[in-house]
Amino acid sequence: MKKILSLILVLVALGIGVVVYIYYPRLNLITGFAAKNMCSCVFEADRSVKSVVLQDNNFDPVNYAEYEVNDKEAWATATVFGLKERKAAYYPGLGCVLLPEDLDKTAFLETRPNRIQSHIAKPYPYGHEKPHDTSFAEVKMPQLEKALQNAFFEEQGTRAIVVLYKDHLLAEKYAEGFSERTKFLGWSMTKSITSAVLGVLEKQGRIALDERDLFLEWEKDQRSEITLENLLHMNSGLEWEEDYTKISDVTQMLFLAQDMARVQLENPLVAQPGTLWNYSSGTTNLLSGYIRDRFSSQQEYLDFWYSGLIDRIGMHSMTLEADLSGNYVGSSYSWATARDWAKFGLLYLRKGNWNGEQILSEAWIAHTIEPVEGSSGHYGAHFWLNAGGSYPDVPRDLFSANGFQGQHVFVIPSKDLVVVRFGLIEHPEFDLNIFLREIVAAVE
Incomplete structure (x- = not known):
């Protein structure tokens, strides 16, 4: 023994x-x-x-x-x-x-965002009241309910689904332990939030897509030719490795860097700006740094993401997480309820207009969903596209904010739909083509 x-x-x-x-x-x-x-x-x-x-x-x-x-x-x-x-x-x-290995929790990050979170006395999604109990003759509810049920089999890993149709909450479903009050991590859906904040600045005339000389550190080399549009399109030509399976640029940035905006800032060019599409979380955090530079104080920077966009459309559950330098981690870290994420999709479905207020210009939305050369029709300005047929049985005008492990806000203009899905299993293990096809079929 x-x-x-x-x-x-x-x-x-x-x-x-x-x-x-x-x-x-x-x-x-x-x-x-x-x-x-x-x-x-x-x-x-x-x-x-x-x-x-x-x-x-x-x-x-x-x-x-x-x-x-x-x-x-x-x-x-x-x-x-x-x-x-x-x-x-x-x-x-x-x-x-x-925190860094050699530092404990101290007085870091003393400046916190100010939030204006007034209750909006309108039915969801434009307000915080109970949504209208609305039916549509063209919607096959039993078929829609079956589609949602199919997405919640145990092996599918789904936690939440919200479906908006014609500005109404058409359906929602949650896994056990989750509800309409649960906040979900968007992971890389945060990139689309960063893009939207830039869209607000553009609408206010404070930035332009063709801007060059974006950072002082680039003024004496070819990186000065990189435009804001290049950064939004992920074709800046800057060196970057987006590999989560090993020690790479992205893993070192997210888990070792104290100032995530500087990681991509300091990388060299490996291609001419505008010629090579390369998905990069470092680029989005660099854009967060670019946004910070547009303000005279840290407080203004922190507040603007909420006052200009998030709280403006009533996404009061959302929290943007920061790095140790106080930059929002625009590539990866934002939390909100599934219902609030659906509001974000609705803003884009309505071409930047929120209940009568034009928050993003229609031109900005159009630019957002225009395919970037080199992306095979799969990517726009920090949004994913179906123009290349990633989901062959779903309308080609679909575009979406996507995140690790299968977090999605899908916008389908031709069907007047917003579909939000949160889970722990992503495509193709969770077949998005089937999931979306079944929902679209229920409203045709």
Whole structure:
């Protein structure tokens, strides 16, 4: 019996050793992701530690992490076999921020955004009152309900779906443990929020798409030729590696950098601006830095994203998370309810007009959904497109904000539809073509 026990212990030790050997170079990133996601899910989305461990952080290699969560001081730490502890701390109004290894939660980020969150006495989606109970003769409700049910089978990983049709809440459904009050992380859907904030600035005449000489650091080299449009189109020509499976530009930025706007700022050109499409989260955080430079104070920068766009359309549940330098992480970190994310889609469905107020110009919307050369019809200005037929059984005019693990805000102008989906499984494992085809078929 002792020999068997000793053998088991040896095998366990060997197993741990193999895991550490394989993952040690990436432990900083693994524990960084684990701590940051745990902190945000608990303190921003009001989720339980157990649910985050079993669901959100339950994938290889993040599932090796062990946690400590301090409710009183609002922080979370993560380690793997006791190694590479990382801490993320919660700052009200700015979400959870991953701290450097050698620093504890201190007086960082003292400036917080001011929010004007007045109750709008209109039915949802244009207000905060109960939505109208509306029926449409052309909508086959049993068929629509079946489409939503199909998306909620256990292996589909869906957490929330909201469908807007002709400015009305047509249907919504939530997985157990989630509701219309649950805040969801948009991941890269945040990129589309960043694009919209730039659209507000453009509508106000404060920026222009053909601007050059965007940063002082670029004034003496070819990077001065990069335009704002190049950044929005992801074809700046700047070096960037968007690979989440290893130590790369994007993982180092999200889990090691204190000022995420500077990571892409400091990269060299590898192609002429406008000639190479290359998806880059660093570019979006660089745009967040560009927006910051448009304001004379940090307070104005923090406030504008809400006063100019988010609170202006009643997305009061939304929180934009910041990095340690106080920049909004425009590439990846924004939280809101599924209903509020649907409002964002409705703003674009209505060509920038929100209940009679033109917040984004129609020209900006048109530019947003024009395919970028080199993207095979799949990308516009920080929105994804169906012009290239990614979803062959869905109208080609569909465009969307997309995020990691299958977060989506779909806008289908020809069908007067906004479809929001949140989950943990993404296309093609969760077949978006089938999902969207079934919903569209129910309203034809």
